[in-house]
Amino acid sequence: MNDQPIWLTFLVAFIIMNVLLIGMAYMTYFERKVLAAMQDRMGPTRTGPAGLLQPIADGIKLLSKEDLIPRAADKWVFFFAPLVVFVSAIVTAAVIPFGQTAHLFGRDVNLYATDLNVGALFVMAVSGIGVYGIILGAWASANRFSLLGGLRAAAQVVSYELILGLSLAGIFLLAGSLSLREIVLEQQQNLSIGPLEIKNWYIFSQPLAFVIFLIAAVAETNRAPFDLPEAETELISGFHTEYSAFRFSFYFLGEYIAMIVISLFASTLFLGGPSGPGSESHWWLGIIYLFFKTIIFLFFYVWLRATLPRFRYDQLMGIAWKVLFPLVLLNLVVTAAIRLASDGKLF
Amino acid sequence: METFGDNWLIVGLMAIAALGMGLLLLGLNLLIGPSRPNKTKGDPYESGVPDVSPVKARFTPRFYMVAMLFVVFDIEAVFIFPWAVAFDALGRYGFLAMLVFLFLLLDGYIYAWKKGALEWV
Numbered sequence: 197m198n199d200q201p202i203w204l205t206f207l208v209a210f211i212i213m214n215v216l217l218i219g220m221a222y223m224t225y226f227e228r229k230v231l232a233a234m235q236d237r238m239g240p241t242r243t244g245p246a247g248l249l250q251p252i253a254d255g256i257k258l259l260s261k262e263d264l265i266p267r268a269a270d271k272w273v274f275f276f277a278p279l280v281v282f283v284s285a286i287v288t289a290a291v292i293p294f295g296q297t298a299h300l301f302g303r304d305v306n307l308y309a310t311d312l313n314v315g316a317l318f319v320m321a322v323s324g325i326g327v328y329g330i331i332l333g334a335w336a337s338a339n340r341f342s343l344l345g346g347l348r349a350a351a352q353v354v355s356y357e358l359i360l361g362l363s364l365a366g367i368f369l370l371a372g373s374l375s376l377r378e379i380v381l382e383q384q385q386n387l388s389i390g391p392l393e394i395k396n397w398y399i400f401s402q403p404l405a406f407v408i409f410l411i412a413a414v415a416e417t418n419r420a421p422f423d424l425p426e427a428e429t430e431l432i433s434g435f436h437t438e439y440s441a442f443r444f445s446f447y448f449l450g451e452y453i454a455m456i457v458i459s460l461f462a463s464t465l466f467l468g469g470p471s472g473p474g475s476e477s478h479w480w481l482g483i484i485y486l487f488f489k490t491i492i493f494l495f496f497y498v499w500l501r502a503t504l505p506r507f508r509y510d511q512l513m514g515i516a517w518k519v520l521f522p523l524v525l526l527n528l529v530v531t532a533a534i535r536l537a538s539d540g541k542l543f
Numbered sequence: 544m545e546t547f548g549d550n551w552l553i554v555g556l557m558a559i560a561a562l563g564m565g566l567l568l569l570g571l572n573l574l575i576g577p578s579r580p581n582k583t584k585g586d587p588y589e590s591g592v593p594d595v596s597p598v599k600a601r602f603t604p605r606f607y608m609v610a611m612l613f614v615v616f617d618i619e620a621v622f623i624f625p626w627a628v629a630f631d632a633l634g635r636y637g638f639l640a641m642l643v644f645l646f647l648l649l650d651g652y653i654y655a656w657k658k659g660a661l662e663w664v
Contacts, residue, residue, distance in 0.1 A: 202552065202553075205553050206553065206556055209553055209556065209557050209560075210560060213557065213560060213561065213564070217564075258572075259568070259571055259572050259575050259576065260576055261572075261576050262576050262577050262578060262579065262584075263569075263572055263573065263576055263578075264580070264584050264585070265585075266585055266586070266587050267585035267586070268587055279562060279565045279566075282561065282565050283561040283562050283565065286557065286561040287557050287558050287561060290553060290557050309553050309554075309557065310550045310551075310553040310554060311550065312551070312554075317624065318554075337587070338587055339587045339588055339589075340587075340589070341588070343602070344602065347602050347606050350606070350610075351605075351606050351609040351610070354609065354610065354613040354617075355609060355612075355613065357613075357617075358613060358616055358617055358620060361617075361620045361624075362620055362623065365620075365624060365627045366627075368624060368627040368628050369627040369628075369630045372628060372629075372630070372631055373628060374624070374628060432588065437588050438587065438588060441572050441576055442568055442569060442571075442572035443569065443572070446565065509663060510662075510663030513609065513661075513663050514661070514663065517612070517661045518656070518661055521616070521652070522652075525645060525648075525649075528623070528627075529642070529645065532630065532638055532641070533638070535630065535631075536634075536635060536638050539631070
């Protein structure tokens with residue numbers, strides 16, 4: 197970590213923000229193409245070569261629509277609630293490390309916006325703020341479907357936030373830190389299982405936590421098969437029923453950016469982040485590795501949506517409280533016991 | 544490693560930049576998009592059925608139950624995180640203390656389950 201002027205750090209942060217926005221636009225394209233392939237269709241093909249300009253066309257269309265505010269709505273809350281979702285999703289990316297330092301234009305540049313010593317907690321806390329945007333927007337709409345969608349979102353997100361946090365406690369225990377940069381450094385050491393010598397990625401030492409984290413992450417971002425808050429067939433899009441034009445698209449921006457950030461977060465915690473062969477000497481290799489690791493998770497999201505039907509609400513809450521909650525606690529105790537035994541301090 | 548100051552300043556700057564970006568897009572929407580409000584557009588969406596009664600916030604008390612469970616068990620998570628980070632320093636004593644804490648917690652969890660607080664129907 198090197199000291200650098202604040203404007204340079206902000207420049208890095210600004211680039212990260214814009215990459216996220218472009219990434220979000222092309223995530224919608226990626227999702228449509230992959231879904232289409234899984235259903236034996238073509239997906240978008242008309243706008244630009246292979247439909248590549250489709251996300252931009254969608255954006256322009258949304259910008260040129262009428263922004264309706266229902267008569268009964270609480271105007272101010274209705275106005276600002278989508279921005280809460282959008283801002284909290286973007287700010288979460290501040291602590292994700294894209295590498296260590298790069299040597300650019302005769303300067304050493306840190307490849308992360310900030311390195312908080314509570315980084316992992318920051319990601320969970322700020323992504324938890326996003327649900328305020330959902331429930332406030334739902335309440336301010338003065339619509340029955342919206343209200344129900346907002347309540348569902350709140351109950352679902354708080355339940356799975358607990359699971360998400362506790363599933364990561366094992367990693368914090370092994371790494372001895374909450375800083376994402378240090379968790380990545382920790383994973384670059386070697387782990388020997390018998391004759392085998394592998395990188396100490398936490399997916400190998402915390403496989404149960406990894407599976408639970410994946411399930412909780414899908415529920416946390418309100419994605420299929422846990423997309424109960426916006427179940428089209430029963431709630432008519434749920435919390436954003438009354439939203440239109442670009443204000444409506446902030447919910448989508450927020451949801452997709454949250455997906456990207458949680459995929460980056462998962463790659464950082466479980467798959468060693470930007471580390472890989474040659475990433476110590478070439479910083480750009482690290483970014484490419486991180487990109488492909490993130491794509492794996494994003495593909496998994498789309499795959500789930502194409503494969504599984506939506507859960508019922510009692511099933512959703514039952515999984516969180518009756519199955520995953522005891523499992524995360526078990527995972528934590530077993531991890532702690534093994535760690536203690538490996539230090540020779542258990543008995 | 545610095546904790547306060549620049550690290551959190553960047554977080555604040557990012558939030559302001561994101562908010563600015565959002566307001567810019569909303570302003571652009573206001574500029575480009577048409578504005579022709581009428582009575583029907585202002586009605587709440589009710590699947591085409593005319594709206595007869597105002598929406599009152601009535602919903603099942605199950606949601607309160609979830610909120611309460613969350614508060615109880617999330618406080619526990621707040622306790623577990625610093626313990627996990629300081630695990631190596633705490634050693635065997637820390638491990639046993641956490642086992643006692645988790646046992647007490649499990650007690651409450653089983654009680655809540657038996658009382659039906661975890662059932663949705």
